[in-house]
Amino acid sequence: MWLPAGLIVLAFISLYPIIYAVINSLKTEPQSTVNPFWFTNWPLQWSNFLIAFETIWHAFFTSAIITSVSVVGIIALASLSGYAFARIPFPAKNVLFMIIFGLLLVPGFLTLIPLFIEIKDFGLLDHDLGLILPYIAGGQAFAIFVFRSFFSGLPDEIFESAVMDGASDLTLYGRIVMPLSIPIMVTIAIINVVGIWGDYVLPSLVMNATGHRTLAVAIVSFEAPKFAPSLNVYNIELAAYLLASIPLLFLFSFLMKYFIQGMTSGSIKM
Amino acid sequence: MQPRGLTAALPETSARTVTHRRLVSGPNSSRRWVIGYLFILPTLVFVGVFSYYPAVKAMQGAFSNWNGFNPPVFVGLGNFxxxxxxxxxxxxxxxxxxxxxxxxxxxxxxxxxxxxxxxxxxxxxxxxxxxxxxxxxxxxxxxxxxxxxxxxxxxxxxxxxxxxxxxxxxxxxxxxxxxxxxxxxxxxxxxxxxxxxxxxxxxxxxxxxxxxxxxxxxxxxxxxxxxxxxxxxxxxxxxxxxxxxxxxxxxxxxxxxxxxxxxxxxxxxxxxxxxxxxxxxxxxxxxxxxxxxxxxxxxxxxxxxxxxxxxxxxxxx
The missing domain is CATH 1.10.3720.10 (MetI-like)
Structure with missing residues (x-):
């Protein structure tokens, strides 16, 4: 009996920051000061969300484009490489794999400043590609590592008959490997969406023009009282935070099944 | 790899046909390694330009005095x-x-x-x-x-x-x-x-x-x-x-x-x-x-x- 009870308490505490944000995003500032823990005042302040949306919508769509293009790029490139490393023999394979895998040990902070300067030299500051291209590169190591380990685990028999029929590697990759890899693909996609959608440091350097920011940059610099007519600054900020979470919420609600399958398929270990 | 001169000596069309057939042929092809390299090529280009190049720059920069605009000046272990x-x-x-x-x-x-x-x-x-x-x-x-x-x-x-x-x-x-x-x-x-x-x-x-x-x-x-x-x-x-x-x-x-x-x-x-x-x-x-x-x-x-x-x-x- 104590197991489920303990888990419920722990889950509640883990979820409380979200609950807290939901409650207080629907209040006025004085109402939050009186009691931030629960709903006490009616009507709820839905207008907070409207004001928040007006302030961040441009950044929201900028981030949506950057994140989706980057993640599609990561999956496309990394699954091809993962297939090659898992199933095609070629010279210097292990060396090349270690070169890519070694990037897992190269921390983001080491390359942050030279990368920023490189993006600037390419003339990509304040341009979506200034983030998309580095994100595609940055996602390769982990994704290839997981794809390779998953593709190696696929039974040989499923390939054999197709090879008899003269299937090429591109056919094997597109017709056999990809359809069998949807859970692991979704898992890698989600991990990358979460990382890119929530990234702040690189965008704060690369996309800092007032008119064209990513969501993270826009929300962190949200504190400036641009929307002075309303007094509920703090509550509107919370509303903006929740709006920023909606894409991930959708993603998880539709793809949770695949995500758990992928994470628990045993490919994610060393 | 085939020497370049040899390919060039062949008539244009037949060279292309041969390459094409070999590239799409099955996993037992003797040129299968080419496919392997083609599959990993995009990854290598991306990590080369946006991961390894900045990493090398980072290591060079660590031994130099640099304000981001003028050319870096080598200072050895000075920074450390x-x-x-x-x-x-x-x-x-x-x-x-x-x-x-x-x-x-x-x-x-x-x-x-x-x-x-x-x-x-x-x-x-x-x-x-x-x-x-x-x-x-x-x-x-x-x-x-x-x-x-x-x-x-x-x-x-x-x-x-x-x-x-x-x-x-x-x-x-x-x-x-x-x-x-x-x-x-x-x-x-x-x-x-x-x-x-x-x-x-x-x-x-x-x-x-x-x-x-x-x-x-x-x-x-x-x-x-x-x-x-x-x-x-x-x-x-x-x-x-x-x-x-x-x-x-x-x-x-x-x-x-x-x-x-x-x-x-x-x-x-x-x-x-x-x-x-x-x-x-x-x-x-x-x-x-x-x-x-x-x-x-x-x-x-x-x-x-x-x-x-x-x-x-x-x-x-």
Whole structure:
């Protein structure tokens, strides 16, 4: 009996920051000061969300484009490489794999400043590609590592008959490997969406023009009282935070099944 | 590889046909390695330009004096000598040491305990429900999670209001404004520290333990705690190894927390080496010095990761 009870308490505490944000995003500032823990005042302040949306919508769509293009790029490139490393023999394979895998040990902070300067030299500051291209590169190591380990685990028999029929590697990759890899693909996609959608440091350097920011940059610099007519600054900020979470919420609600399958398929270990 | 001259000597069309047929032919083709290289080529181009090139630049920069505009001037180990005479840098080393020593157990032990608790639930259905509940916090983007914790730590924020409401008002504190508590507040963010990723990986490991071993242990009357110690923990070594290395690599990288929440302050109370790198390079324009800090930290982390991999590999299977 104590197991489920303990888990419920722990889950509640883990979820409380979200609950807290939901409650207080629907209040006025004085109402939050009186009691931030629960709903006490009616009507709820839905207008907070409207004001928040007006302030961040441009950044929201900028981030949506950057994140989706980057993640599609990561999956496309990394699954091809993962297939090659898992199933095609070629010279210097292990060396090349270690070169890519070694990037897992190269921390983001080491390359942050030279990368920023490189993006600037390419003339990509304040341009979506200034983030998309580095994100595609940055996602390769982990994704290839997981794809390779998953593709190696696929039974040989499923390939054999197709090879008899003269299937090429591109056919094997597109017709056999990809359809069998949807859970692991979704898992890698989600991990990358979460990382890119929530990234702040690189965008704060690369996309800092007032008119064209990513969501993270826009929300962190949200504190400036641009929307002075309303007094509920703090509550509107919370509303903006929740709006920023909606894409991930959708993603998880539709793809949770695949995500758990992928994470628990045993490919994610060393 | 075919010499270029030979291909050129052949009539144009036939050369192309031959190449084409070989490229799309089946996995037993003698030229299959070409396909292998073509498949990994895009990856190599991307990581070459956007990962390896900046990494090389970072290492060059570490040994130079550079303001980001003029050509870098080679200064040998000058930056590193300067670093160890820099009290802010020395302080930042202490902060990251504390953060790592406290932060790694915090990122591994709570998810493991929860994974065990979920694993011990009888019904598959309730296992699924709880797993899902602990994954839900992942919908908060990283920066949003930080900003909500900023609210929680405010003088009139959730934590102080909670302390007041349960009669512990005397503990109320300016968590982020007091140099004695600011670093602890940053490390403690995310309470109760049940990371969804770690939880799922560890849980998957537990599920993969062969049923016969668990049954045999049950028959022998092995208690829960001894079973966890003697069977569960060693059986999921692959998962521990991955998570431990990821933690060693990620905990000291935490730049965004001091950047958004405290700006390294109050004073230098929450300056970490990575934050200091950012501050010296972006804030003060000392790119070479910043890169030297990053390089040193990178070497230390590599060393830790290698020691960890070696140590775990040498364990008998």
């Amino acid at each position: 000598v300067q670093m160890f005479q820099d009290p802010v840098f020395i302080a930042s080393l202490w902060h990251v040491l504390i953060w790592t020593v406290v932060g790694i157990p915090l990122s591994l032990i709570p998810p493991f305990l929860v994974a065990e608790m979920i694993f011990h639930l009888g019904k598959a259905r309730s296992q699924y429900v709880f797993r899902t509940m602990f994954i839900v916090p992942m919908v908060l983007p990283g920066f949003v999670g930080l900003l909500i914790w900023l609210f929680i730590y405010q003088p009139t924020g959730l934590l102080n209001q909670f302390l007041g409401a349960v009669g512990l008002g005397f503990l109320r504190h300016q968590w982020l404004a007091d140099p004695h508590t600011a670093l602890g507040a940053l490390i403690g963010m995310g309470f109760p520290w049940i990371g969804a990723f770690q939880l799922l990986v560890l849980y998957a490991g537990l599920q993969a333990i062969p049923m016969e071993i668990l049954d045999a242990a049950a028959v022998d009357g092995v208690g829960t705690w001894s079973r966890i110690r003697a069977i569960d923990i060693p059986m999921i070594r692959g998962q521990w190894k991955l998570l431990f290395i990821l933690a060693i690599v990620s905990v000291p990288q935490n730049l965004i927390a001091p950047l958004i929440l405290t700006d390294g302050g109050p004073g230098t109370a929450t300056v970490t080496p990575v934050f200091y790198m950012y501050q010296t390079a972006i804030g003060y324009g000392l790119y070479g010095y910043g890169m030297a800090i990053a390089f040193l930290l990178f070497l230390v982390m590599m060393l830790l990761a290698i020691v960890n991999m070696k140590y775990i590999q040498s364990q008998p299977d």
